[in-house]
Amino acid sequence: MDLPPLVEPAATLTDAELRRYARHLTVPEIGCTGQLRLKNARMLCVGAGGLGSPALLYLAAAGVGTLGIADDDVVDSSNLQRQVIHGEAALGTPKTRSAAARIADLNPLVRVVEHRERLTAATAQEVLAGYDLVLDGTDNFGTRYLVSDACELAGVPHVWGSILRFDGQYSVFWGAHGPTYRDLYPVPPAPGTVPNCAEAGVLGVLPGLLGTAMAVEAVKLITGVGTTMLGRVATYDALSARWWEISLVPTPGRPAVTELGVGQDEDPGCAVPCPSSAEDAPTVTAPQLAELLAARERGQTDFELLDVREPYEARLAAIPGARLVPLAQLESGEALAGLDPHRRTVLHCKVGARSERALRLLRAHGHADVAHLEGGILAWIAQVNPAQRPY
Structure with missing residues (x-):
């Protein structure tokens, strides 16, 4: 959809800016006026990770006047495979600080x-x-729902992207002119049914492509050039190197967002209640598991602790006394024969999604007494063994 420029031009460009943005100034669709609009623009990037890294770098290089960065995480070595705005020197520091330092080096203006x-x-x-x-x-x-709802309330456009393994999507949402994220995904998936990048992995170069595409949309919206992705969703499959596009329109009768609120059993940042499966998937907390393991060591109880992660993950961090049985071996049936359906079983993975899937599978095969570790091994490290390094 063709839209008018989002912001008014700034008053002037300095000599330093004229030199820095010379290649923009010679592009007729951008020119001096477009660069002045970029200088006057204020953009917020929620997340300084895989998608935020290339988007922030290119928007800073393009001369966006103000870049806000919202993120509460710190830089970890596992981030560096795809989060290219950070480096080894920033390990353990807040991502906002690391990203801000890199942007200051790239473009101090x-x-x-x-x-x-x-x-x-x-x-x-x-x-x-x-x-x-x-x-x-x-x-x-x-x-994602929270950002979309907040943008709808604020009346501002929202450039969205997502990545998983070899696949990526991106679009533009703007409730005042077209669809929002809720029109694409009206209902959140049940917890544990869709893995995140930490669980499923992601090709490290993929966010570079999608994050850069998001930055292109941001520049187009600010300057008013070209046709934006509003009303369209693009999907990319890196394995086949193919793009697909679908049209998206506002859902008829969808009520407008009037407030942001937190409902029962939802993500702390979510503006909409998410389906809960807590009753169907009993959990144990990390301190409870520690007590169970101590009792098992004393011969006071008996249960099996299964680690359903991949072997490389078990090398990086492990809970003493756990037996490694990757989820894929359970789903294929390869490992089911070696499990006693009458013995109590506790499952764990990294954060809880895979162990919940394993729990449902074991129940379907006659295991009655089965639970999984709430928050996975990351919760164990945080609550029981903080000396162990998370991955």
Whole structure:
């Protein structure tokens, strides 16, 4: 959809800006006026990870006047395979600080605002205030719905992208002119049914492609050039190197968002209640599992602790006394014969999604007494063994 420029031009470009953005100024569709609009633009990027990294780098290089970065995480070595805005020297530091330092080195003419916090229903409107456009590079459904709802309330466009393994999607949402994220995905998936990048993995170069595409849409919206992705969703399959596109329109009768609120059993950042499966998937907490393991060691109880992660993950971090049985071996049936359906079983993975899938599979094969570790091994490390390094 062709839209008017999102912001008015700034007053002037300095000599340093004229030299820096010379290749933009010679593009007729951008020119001096477009560059002045970029200078006057205020963009917020939610997430300084795989998608946020290339988007922030290219938007900073393009001369966006103010870039806000919202992220509460710190840089970890497992991020560096795809989060190219960070480096070894930034390990353990907040991602907002690392990204801000890289942007300052790339283009000191850009103003960076750090929001070192997780976006929640209570804080989203305050964080978004004053921005012309929001880019959503997050990796969980709760925050995606929250960003979309907050943007609809603020009346600003929202550039969205998502990645998983070899696949990526991106689009533009703007409730004032077209569809929102809720028109694409009206109902959040049940917890554990869709893995995130930590669970399923992602090709490291894929977010470079999708995050850059998101930055292109942001520049087009600010300057008013070209046809935006509003009303269209693009999907990319890296294995076949093919793009697909579908049309998207507002859902007839969908009520407008009037407030942000947190419902029962939802993600802390989610503005919409998410289907809950807690009753169907009993859990144990990390401290409870520690007590069970101690009791098993004393011969006071008996149960089997199964680690359903991949072998390389078990090398990086493990819970003492767990037996490694990857989820794929359970799903194929290869490992089922070696399990006693009458023995109590506790399952764990990294964060809980795979272990919940394994729990349902074991129940379907006659295992009555089965539970899984809430929060996975990351919860174990945080609550029981903080000396162990997470991965």
